[in-house]
Amino acid sequence: MSCFPCCKTNNKSTTSFKGSPNKASKGRRTFKSLAAAMSLKTGSSRNRQIDAEIRKYGSAKNDIKVFTYEQLVEATNNFNSDCLLGEGGFGNVYKGFIKTIDQTVAVKVLNRDGAQGTREFFAEILMLSMVQHPNLVMLIGYCADGAHRILVYEFMANGCLESHLLEIGEDKEPLDWKTRMKVAEGAARGLEYLHNGANPAIIYRDFKSSNILLDENFNPKLSDFGLAKIGPIEGQEHVSTRVMGTFGYCAPEYAATGQLSVKSDIYSFGVVFLEIISGRRVFDTRRATEEQNLIDWAQPLFNDRTKFTLMADPLLKGKFPVKGLFKALAVAAMCLQEEAETRPYMDDVVTAVTHLAVHTIEEKDIAGESLKSAGHVESFRVASLAESERT
Structure with missing residues (x-):
């Protein structure tokens, strides 16, 4: 899961989050600015803004759920090492079971490395809210409690x-x-x-x-x-x-x-x-x-x-x-x-x-x-x- 710049480049520009011409709104923002705005929000206010951005940039094809940190602690037995599925540059992935939805899941806890990790966290949520296909993993939900950035996916039994x-x-x-x-x-x-x-x-x-x-x-x-x-x-x-x-x-x-x-x-x-x-x-x-x-x-x-x-x-x-x-x-x-x-x-x-x-x-x-x-x-x-x- 680790990703890094594959080579050095003098190109410093970043790509704006562009919707289709028919759906585009004025003043499109990059993920960097979006993540910065999200970081200023707290609790339910942040979750409401995430939901608003999902619906702004495309049809929300998946019902993305919001989980509390406590729910995911319980689901993974406090992120027990016995539940660890893998480790990567973006964070660790654990196997868990969420009682409220009666489902085995994969829980990815993102590293707290500032704007980069925050930007990719929101990019993941926005992207997977807009797509649905048998050959794309399903994002079930996320947690944005305080400084926690956690993504919850469907569990894939045979790994990568x-x-x-x-x-x-x-x-x-x-x-x-x-x-x-x-x-x-x-x-x-x-x-x-x-x-x-x-x-x-x-x-x-x-x-x-x-x-x-x-x-x-x-x-x-x-x-x-x-x-x-x-x-x-x-x-x-x-x-x-x-x-x-x-x-x-x-x-x-x-x-x-x-x-x-x-x-x-x-x-x-x-x-x-x-x-x-x-x-x-x-x-x-x-x-x-x-x-x-x-x-x-x-x-x-x-x-x-x-x-x-x-x-x-x-x-x-x-x-x-x-x-x-x-x-x-x-x-x-x-x-x-x-x-x-x-x-x-x-x-x-x-x-x-x-x-x-x-x-x-x-x-x-x-x-x-x-x-x-x-x-x-x-x-x-x-x-x-x-x-x-x-x-």
Whole structure:
């Protein structure tokens, strides 16, 4: 959950919280000024203003509840360490049960680090009040008692994708190919909704494996909207903002200029999709120097069709459809194009990944045990290429 500026930039501007042209009001404020105004309010007055801002900037699609600090203390057994689900830069997340709504929840206690944390707290509430989709985590409510800043979400039984993909412990089975494509499809649908279904459109800005949560059936939902931005208004291609995000996932043009667009999210999706395919972190200092940066490692392999199977996660043990792997890598490569305008839009990505999610693994289409992480048998490579050429 930790997020930080992914590179240094001289761009000091911040993005205003822009609604759609039809709903926009005069004198739009940034999250920074909104957070400052909220901080001056106390108790029920603050809660009333939060509710007013939710309704001002878009249709409130979710019934966001207001919880007292005492309710959340009770729900988490006084934030007991046994209830701790995870720790991040924005705060700790606990599992809890709220009796008044008879529901198991995830409770995120934000760090008290001044305006930055306060701004992201209100951004999260406002963003998630305006959207509703099966692949976006649901914000149930919040607590703004005194100095406390706490968010309450639906509980996701299988935690985040990162823990199943990049932090495999002895107690976990690696995700199989079908589940990986299912997760990729759902995450893509969540992004596509933000870009094309939400009104106004939203740029997620922090798409990464640790922000993709999984329910008991491994259905994915995007979480952590503290860095999300309202997209450019009609006639504009980008918004200019301070460069924020997580190292390795930022699109190059955004990292260099602070110009944010939906194509920035497309690049981040490509990074995560490559993580899903390869089982490699975007940056891993434990690997050899030339393999530490996932994108730098992958780029030359993208240009050599005969080496595509080397990019599959060794934990799959060859149990993946070769044609499906080739198509998945093609999608990842398109999303990772250096020039933003050459990347596809999210609806096209959803179409491509949906086909991959339903791809049937036939016996003749499995790489098999002969495929190892260090290489593969020459006869298998020739046979695979011949088969792909025929289809």
